[in-house]
Amino acid sequence: MFNKVLVANRGEIALRVMRACRDLGVRTVAIYSDADKNAGHVRFADEAYNVGPARAADSYLDHEAVIEAGRKAGADAVHPGYGFLAENAEFARKVEMSELTWVGPSADAMERLGEKTKARALMQEADVPVVPGTTEPVESADEVKQIAAEYGYPVAIKAEGGGGGRGLKVVRSEDEVESQLETAQREGKAYFDNASVYVEKYLEAPRHVEVQILADEHGNVRHLGERDCSLQRRHQKVIEEAPSPALDADLRERIGEAARRGVREADYTNAGTVEFLVEDGEFYFMEVNTRIQVEHTVTEEVTGIDVVKWQLRVAAGDELDFAQEDIEIDGHAIEYRINAENAADEFAPATGTLETYDPPGGIGVRIDDAVRQGDEIGGDYDSMIAKLIVAAGDRRECLARSERALSEFEIEGLSTIVPFHRLMLTDEAFRAGEHTTKYLDEELDRTRIDRAVEKWGAADASPAKDDGEGGDESGADAEVTEREFTVEVNGKRFEVNLEERGAPPVPDIDALGNGGTAAGRDGGPSRSRPEEAAGGDDGVVVVEGEGEQVTAEMQGTILSVDVGEGEEVAAGDVVCVLEAMKMENDVVTERGGTVTQVLIEEGDSVDMDDVLVVLE
Structure with missing residues (x-):
């Protein structure tokens, strides 16, 4: 077994991996960006190294910085968690070529299965059913139109390296092809550094069922049963459960064995997930996630198998010590993603301070998180702050226990989707297990979400204010303060x-910049807010005149700028696309006019209320 593992991730999954390491007696190394210097995974690790600024591309996605941190720490291995570099075959190969061990499938296997067109071709060879479509990338709108003519609309354009709905666009008519193709390619490049896309027939109302796989280097391949991830919003999973309420014994057996055949054909090792779409009693291969999944927790709860620990053991060369027939599904488990989002506002990302953070407990209740009360939740990364996993003897008992657990979950200071989860426990379709991947987006009455947030949403807490009383103590009688x-x-x-005697208050280091001054923290240019319309100082963007100012509604990164100075725009036109917490958001004008200033460029990071474009 390894002596020290670097966890190339952040948040709850980094902490989850570190806990598995500690169970195995392995020391842990965290990496962190400037935005995460006080994050939970950093507090928990045995060592921690800074890998760059807040922007993920300059820190968590920086191959050389991550590997160099591993070298500095003297780590034996790198565990990527999920997201970031977890499915990046180029990074995996760099780790394999270094003195470090990669905790995951080989780079070759990741390339075979990580790119969706290659995976589809391989699965067909293994006699696994696939959705009708292309097994080669498409590059032009004409190609998409030809495929749609063969299979009929709607079709789905998917990024080769995609997942979680990013890089997936549904085309329902010929006049949508060009714009949707461009968007899918752009998202593929932005999120996965791969602009290649493929096309397949779009299934209208499927279930999303996935199979957890473990495979070692000794030829053993096991599946740990299936999970149902059909409750999704814009292709993002919200609630997951195991086993699926939609599968009978025969379909469960067929889908599990198909997953085993597919990964064996790919010469795959370590943990992975084979995802399928299920409709009308038939299943179709969708993709393989060559990493641990967010929802691995429910599989662990119903099988008793620690998937993350086995990732580490397999990477260290151990052989799986259980046969397929030894695996039993015991009871039912449901995972609720506790995201910092406002469900009543189209699940818009939320930021703020966890003024109250009091998760539930008791029998059958598990919390995976990396936060504590008082932590700041920013907008630099994914919106998920915790996972609530509930387990019980059967689905009915699990739903009842979920009601209790969610009612006990107290969070104040920012919006979360806890009220949405409580609503779903009253929803007939969800309780009956009859929901599909389209249920939230196309069938659920949105006013029910508004009422749920109004009923169960916690009021934002205000930070405590200094009352101004009290004073410094000094001299022999002063208290000794440990800082x-x-x-x-x-x-x-x-x-x-x-330890200091009669110590003065500690200054707020976060408010200080380089050299201890009150300048911008990262030394870069600051953007003026709407009320800051003049200045001209070095590094400050000047907003001239009193035109209509289009501002950022949230913190994020500019993916594209869609207007230029001098252009005429109408009310509702998109001026730019802002990515926040892994979601694309169109920024639109409220009225028409002429663009007089464009204060942003593609790739810029912006804060809430930053001025993006000025009209007159």
Whole structure:
């Protein structure tokens, strides 16, 4: 077994991996961006190293910075978690070529299965049913139109490296082809550094069922049963459960064995998930996720198998010590993603301080998180702050226990989707297990979500204010104050304790910039807010005149700028696309006019209320 593992991720999955490491007696190394210096995974790890600024492309996605952190720490292996670099075959190969061990499938297997067209061709060879469509990438709108003519509309354009709905666009008519193709390619490039896309027939109302796989280097392949992930919003999973309420014994057996055949054909090792679409009693291969999944937790609860621990053991060369017939599904488990989102506002990402954070407990209740009360939830990364996993003897008992657990979950200071989850436990279609992947987007009455948020949404808490009373103490009778400091030396994080007598208040380091001044923290240019319309100082964007200002409604990254100075726009026109918490958001004008200033460029990071475009 390894002595030290670097976890190339953040948040709850980083903490989940670190806990598995500790169970195995393995030391852990965290990496963190400037935005995450006080994050939970950093607090938990044995060591931590800074890998760059807040923008993921400059930190968590920086191959060389991550590998160098592993070298500095003297780590034996790298576990990527999910997201970020977890399905990046180029990064996996760099790790394989270094002195570090990659905890996951080989780079070759990732390439065979990570790119969807190659995976579809391989599955066909293994006699696994696939959705009708292309097994080669498409490059032009004409190609998409030809395929649609063969299979009929709607068709789905999918990014080769995609997942979680990113890079997936549904085309329902010929006049949508060009715009949807361009968007799918752009998302594929932005999220997965791969603009290639393929096309397949779009199934209108399927179930999303996936099979957890474990395979070792000794030729053993096991499946751990299936999960149902059909409750989705814009192709993003919200609630997952195991086993699926939609499968009978025969279909369950066929889909599990198909998953085993497929990964064996791919010469796959370590953990992975084979995803299928199920409709009218038939199943079709969709994709393989060559990593651990967010919802691996429900599989662990019904099988008693620690999937993450086995990832580490397989990477260390161990052989799976259980046969397929040894695996039994015991009871039922449901996972609720606790996202920082406002369900009543189209699930818009939310930011703020966890003024109250009091998760539930008791029998059958598991919380996977990396936060504590008082933490700041920013908009730099994914919106998920925790996972609530509930297990019981059967689905009916699991739903009842879920009601209790969700009612006990207290979060104040920002919006979360806890009220939405409580609503779903009153929903007849969900309780009956009859929902499909289209249920939330196309069938659920949206006013029910509004009422649920009004009924169960926690009011934002206000930070406590200093009453201004009290004073400094000094001299022999002053209290001794123990202070904790976090310092960073050559990119490595250290905790320092200092005892002081009659100490003055500690300044807010976060408010200070380079050299301890009140300048911008990262030394880069700051953007003016709407009320900051003049200045001209170095590094400050000047907003001239009193025109209509289009501002950012949330923190994020500019994916594209769709207007230029001098252009005429109408009310509702898109001026730019803003990515926040892995979701694309069109920024539109409220009225028409002429663009007089464009204050952003593709790739810029912006804060809430930053001025993006000015009209007159």
